[in-house]
Amino acid sequence: MSVSVLRNSSYSEPRILLAGVLAVLVHLVFIALLVFGLNWKDHPPEGMVVDIWTELPKPLQEPVKTKPPSKQTKPAQEPAKPEIKKPEPVKPDPPKPPQQQAAVTPPVKKPDIAMQQKPEPVKETKPDLEQQKKKEQERLKELDKQKELEKKKELEKQQELEKKKESEKQQELEKQKELALQKELEKQKEIQKQKELDAQRQREQAAKAQREAEAQRAAQQAAAARNQVTNEISKYKALILAKIRSRIVMPPDLPGNPIAEFSVTLLPGGDILDVRLSKSSGHVAFDNAVERAIFLSKPLPLPPDPALFNEFRSLNIKVHYRE
Amino acid sequence: MSTTVTQDMSFLHLISSASVLVQLVMLILVLISFFSWWYIFRKLFVIRNEIKKTDDFEDVFWRGVDLHALHQRITSARYDSGSLERIFAAGFGEFNKHSTGSDLDAIMESTRRAMRATYQREMDYLESHLSFLATVGSVSPYIGLLGTVWGIMNSFRSLSSVTQATIAHVAPGIAEALIATAMGLFAAIPAVVAYNRYASNTDQLATRFESFMEELSNVLQRRAAG
Numbered sequence: 001m002s003v004s005v006l007r008n009s010s011y012s013e014p015r016i017l018l019a020g021v022l023a024v025l026v027h028l029v030f031i032a033l034l035v036f037g038l039n040w041k042d043h044p045p046e047g048m049v050v051d052i053w054t055e056l057p058k059p060l061q062e063p064v065k066t067k068p069p070s071k072q073t074k075p076a077q078e079p080a081k082p083e084i085k086k087p088e089p090v091k092p093d094p095p096k097p098p099q100q101q102a103a104v105t106p107p108v109k110k111p112d113i114a115m116q117q118k119p120e121p122v123k124e125t126k127p128d129l130e131q132q133k134k135k136e137q138e139r140l141k142e143l144d145k146q147k148e149l150e151k152k153k154e155l156e157k158q159q160e161l162e163k164k165k166e167s168e169k170q171q172e173l174e175k176q177k178e179l180a181l182q183k184e185l186e187k188q189k190e191i192q193k194q195k196e197l198d199a200q201r202q203r204e205q206a207a208k209a210q211r212e213a214e215a216q217r218a219a220q221q222a223a224a225a226r227n228q229v230t231n232e233i234s235k236y237k238a239l240i241l242a243k244i245r246s247r248i249v250m251p252p253d254l255p256g257n258p259i260a261e262f263s264v265t266l267l268p269g270g271d272i273l274d275v276r277l278s279k280s281s282g283h284v285a286f287d288n289a290v291e292r293a294i295f296l297s298k299p300l301p302l303p304p305d306p307a308l309f310n311e312f313r314s315l316n317i318k319v320h321y322r323e
Numbered sequence: 324m325s326t327t328v329t330q331d332m333s334f335l336h337l338i339s340s341a342s343v344l345v346q347l348v349m350l351i352l353v354l355i356s357f358f359s360w361w362y363i364f365r366k367l368f369v370i371r372n373e374i375k376k377t378d379d380f381e382d383v384f385w386r387g388v389d390l391h392a393l394h395q396r397i398t399s400a401r402y403d404s405g406s407l408e409r410i411f412a413a414g415f416g417e418f419n420k421h422s423t424g425s426d427l428d429a430i431m432e433s434t435r436r437a438m439r440a441t442y443q444r445e446m447d448y449l450e451s452h453l454s455f456l457a458t459v460g461s462v463s464p465y466i467g468l469l470g471t472v473w474g475i476m477n478s479f480r481s482l483s484s485v486t487q488a489t490i491a492h493v494a495p496g497i498a499e500a501l502i503a504t505a506m507g508l509f510a511a512i513p514a515v516v517a518y519n520r521y522a523s524n525t526d527q528l529a530t531r532f533e534s535f536m537e538e539l540s541n542v543l544q545r546r547a548a549g
Contacts, residue, residue: 013365013368013369014368014369014372015365015368016365018364018368019361019362019363019364019365019367019368020361020364022360022364023357023358023360023361023363023364024357026360027353027356027357027360030356030509034502034505
């Protein structure tokens, strides 16, 4: 019994869970290391991603956009002027019509009243002159009152008409104002559009100019590069000739100025692969001397740019006996 | 924190964009790595505990305590006993069963057998999972390498369709693939170190146990004779 108990006890392991937690911790540290390790690689691409071209046009557009607001302020001042001008014509108009109407209407109505009232007093004159006079006076008073009332009514009508006219005029004025405002707004818009168009044109022109300038520059650079290339080639050809000439042991006393032509095949680095006599000078001694000199002068001087080697792959070398 | 999140995303993206086999290899390696670290810590605690218990018991034993009392204490404290204590308990228990006074050689032989059996069991327990660590140490680099080779194969195969080959076409694929190797090495290196350390520790413990068994049998023989 005791043995079996002991055996069981031997498998009770201490701190298994702690071990698991520690293992997880170690892996978290490892993952953190991996993440921070990649962190370094992530930064350079971020720098590379930045597009210079997408950012450059924006500053060009922004100054153009900032200008319109200043132009908008000017149009805002312009609408203020028409408002001041239009009220002025309103005042002279209304006073005239009331005067004309007042002058015309009362005379037309007075005769009617006079015709109706006058026949009556004529028939009743004899019985009571005083009464008639009184009545006439009363009638006259009444007539006066009626006239006054009529005048008042007419005045009121006139005033109403005036008011209506004024209101109509005001409405018209308002309409005119609105129209004017709309026109001005349209004008402003057109101006803005024109300005934007101008700005766009300017931008396009600037872009074109830039492109042209760049093209010119590129062409110039290309031309310069070509010039440089040709210069380099001629320079190194001259160097090669000079080096060969310096190695020639001239055979003495040859008649005239014989010319030996050799076609030389070169390897990159200036080594000589092949030398062939393409046109003899007529003097074997001179030909041999030149051939020996060519072999002696290897490696031949070549331009450091390997792209230019094609120009030197097969050289045609002319050597004059006398310079 | 926001920056680390985006970097974490890019790291996850790097793993998620890998091919299926590479991802599988990474998963296997993560599991292997986790279990190997778990066992590393478990064995660390077990072996440290064992060494401490062995030291304590040897201290107590050679101080000349009454063996009966010692045996009683060990059998009563079931779950707090070390391997050496259990070996002693097995041997002394077996010796006491023969105390009627029969043949000395037979008594000593059976005592030694009992102690050896317990010793074998204890060594088996101490050395358990060490073979797992050894396997992880030797195999996980190869698993990681398999993932890397596969990833590089894929990235080069995708390169064949491109006319102008640049390092930028291959680099991300290789970086992805190399994560597998990194994980394999991360699992393997500590496993190898831990295996070597624990193997030497258990060897030391084994020699201590064996020498103690010899000494205990001497003590018991003298006790039986005297």
